[in-house]
Amino acid sequence: MSALKTSALRLVKPFAVRDYALLASALVLSTFAAGMWTVAMVYQVRRLGGGPVELSMVATANAVGLLCFVLLGGIMADRHSCRRIVVLVETFSFVLMSITAVLAISGALELWHLMVAGFLIGSGSAFFYPAYSALLPKMLPSEQLLAANGLEGTVRPVVHTALGPMTAGFVVAALSPAHAIIGVALVHLLALLMLRTIPSRDAYNATGPADGQPRPGILRQLREGIGYTVRTRWLLWTLLFSVVSVFTFIGPFEVLLPFIVSDNLHGDAKLFSFALAFFGLGSALGSLLIASAKFPRRYLSLMTACWCLGTLPLAMVGYAEEAWMLFAILLAFGITDAVGMVIWGTLLQRRVPRHLLGRISSLDFFVSLALMPLSMAAGWTTDPSPELAGDFHHRGPGFTGVWRDCVVGWKICPRRSGAPAD
Numbered sequence: 001m002s003a004l005k006t007s008a009l010r011l012v013k014p015f016a017v018r019d020y021a022l023l024a025s026a027l028v029l030s031t032f033a034a035g036m037w038t039v040a041m042v043y044q045v046r047r048l049g050g051g052p053v054e055l056s057m058v059a060t061a062n063a064v065g066l067l068c069f070v071l072l073g074g075i076m077a078d079r080h081s082c083r084r085i086v087v088l089v090e091t092f093s094f095v096l097m098s099i100t101a102v103l104a105i106s107g108a109l110e111l112w113h114l115m116v117a118g119f120l121i122g123s124g125s126a127f128f129y130p131a132y133s134a135l136l137p138k139m140l141p142s143e144q145l146l147a148a149n150g151l152e153g154t155v156r157p158v159v160h161t162a163l164g165p166m167t168a169g170f171v172v173a174a175l176s177p178a179h180a181i182i183g184v185a186l187v188h189l190l191a192l193l194m195l196r197t198i199p200s201r202d203a204y205n206a207t208g209p210a211d212g213q214p215r216p217g218i219l220r221q222l223r224e225g226i227g228y229t230v231r232t233r234w235l236l237w238t239l240l241f242s243v244v245s246v247f248t249f250i251g252p253f254e255v256l257l258p259f260i261v262s263d264n265l266h267g268d269a270k271l272f273s274f275a276l277a278f279f280g281l282g283s284a285l286g287s288l289l290i291a292s293a294k295f296p297r298r299y300l301s302l303m304t305a306c307w308c309l310g311t312l313p314l315a316m317v318g319y320a321e322e323a324w325m326l327f328a329i330l331l332a333f334g335i336t337d338a339v340g341m342v343i344w345g346t347l348l349q350r351r352v353p354r355h356l357l358g359r360i361s362s363l364d365f366f367v368s369l370a371l372m373p374l375s376m377a378a379g380w381t382t383d384p385s386p387e388l389a390g391d392f393h394h395r396g397p398g399f400t401g402v403w404r405d406c407v408v409g410w411k412i413c414p415r416r417s418g419a420p421a422d
Contacts, residue, residue: 011292014148020139022198023086024152027132029191030090031156033097033184035164036171037121038276040180041114042258043172043269044104048111052259061115065122067366073127074362075221078355082135083195083204089128090192096120097185104178126365133361137349138203149345150291153338157283161276161334169273225359228352234300235352235360238344239367245307257317265323278327282334290339303343310336 015021045055076085100117103109140148171180229235261267261275286306313329320326352360 011147011151011288014140014144014151017139019198019201020136020148022194023132023135023139024148024155026086026090026191026194027152028155028159029187029194030093030128032159032164032167033093033187033191034121035160035162035276036168036180036184036187037097037164038160039165039168039172039269039273040177040184041118042272044109044114044177044181045111047177048109048114050111052256054111055258057111058114058118061118062122065119065124066126067122069123069126070130070362070365071222071359072218072362074130074225074359074365075218076127077131077134077358077362078221079218081200081205082131082138082358083198083200085127085131086135087192087195089124089131090188090195093121093124094185094188094192096124097181097188101178101181101185104176104181109178126362129365130358130362133345133349134354134358135204137354137357142350145349146342146346147291149342149349150287153287153291153342153345154284157280157287157334157338159280161280161283163277163280165273165276165280169269172269221359225356225363228356229360229363234347239364241304241307242364243367245311260317260320260326264320265326267323271323274323275326275330279330279334282331283338284334286335286338287342289335290342300343300347303340306336306340310340 015024041058042055045058048054073085096117100109100113103113136148137145168180168183171183229239257275258272261272265271267275310333313332317326317329320329348360348364349357
């Protein structure tokens with residue numbers, strides 16, 4: 001009982017810091033809005049008569065927006081106030097969703113509007129998440145970062161892939177996708193109000209140049225971040241591993257899963273929302289598990305094993321004949337994916353120099369998602385048909401993709417036990 005109590009206290013301790021509590025609350029609201037948008041966007045595309053090709057176009061636009069600006073977002077996080085950046089991005093998201101909601105409710109919304117909205121949402125994320133990653137260690141001591149990442153990994157999947165999609169699914173089923181988009185805008189407004197209550201502190205600003213020294217240029221700062229990544233073996237190989245993993249399953253998961261639900265399982269928005277909810281539940285359980293447990297000595301090996309073997313069940317998604325089979329697959333995938341993500345986030349925040357954290361976080365996004373547009377495009381030629389199961393298997397992870405992941409992942413693991421470790 002004492003061990004359980006100690007784990008619980010360790011998990012909630014970061015919330016004793018008021019600024020972090022406000023930031024975490026705003027992140028939950030913003031993530032809830034993103035989860036609602038996931039379902040609202042899918043069924044708004046379908047209401048406009050779109051299929052896998054049109055859905056792929058909107059999803060790809062989001063990925064392209066992220067890729068176009070994520071490196072700049074990381075540089076900005078190392079040059080300016082991280083607090084100011086997250087406030088500006090949340091303001092932008094509220095305005096964007098409000099405009100999209102007005103167009104949708106008035107019947108003037110077209111597919112190209114959704115593509116533009118997706119691109120701008122991705123662009124906003126490119127600035128928000130590097131700033132958030134760089135802001136977190138400025139608010140909390142290093143010994144609380146694991147708990148903070150674990151709590152984030154527990155809460156965010158619940159609201160992004162469970163509560164947010166479920167809420168939007170019920171709104172879509174009861175009213176329309178346009179009303180769900182209105183809800184997205186309102187939640188972004190609440191997040192903005194929460195962020196504005198965080199006081200502006202010097203600690204949240206970027207470290208300025210030494211006295212008499214000019215501020216380095218943007219390109220020089222970018223080269224500095226890339227140089228650090230190339231010289232740091234565990235960082236370099238983890239990012240290369242992510243490139244392979246993202247290409248093998250992101251496209252089928254994002255693009256084909258809604259049609260697996262509707263065409264193979266004959267489900268509607270509610271069933272699709274429940275499928276995402278089970279993935280979110282698995283992510284929450286995995287994050288809570290690793291955050292409350294003692295790290296193994298070779299936690300890079302654990303991270304790699306979870307990411308390699310955790311994608312294996314996805315190869316069977318296209319062959320799921322019952323809803324419970326799909327739910328079980330997504331639950332298992334969520335658990336293993338979250339364990340690796342919590343380890344990875346904590347490792348970056350502990351070992352990367354603070355003045356480089358924004359750039360390294362943005363490089364993590366950029367390199368990890370560099371092939372996302374191609375992965376999304378892999379679903380463009382897919383039509384709703386009985387062959388959808390085979391498309392998901394061959395375009396998804398499959399056994400070949402998992403073994404490619406494991407070969408690359410083997411390079412990440414240190415040859416000496418305990419390195420790199422704190």
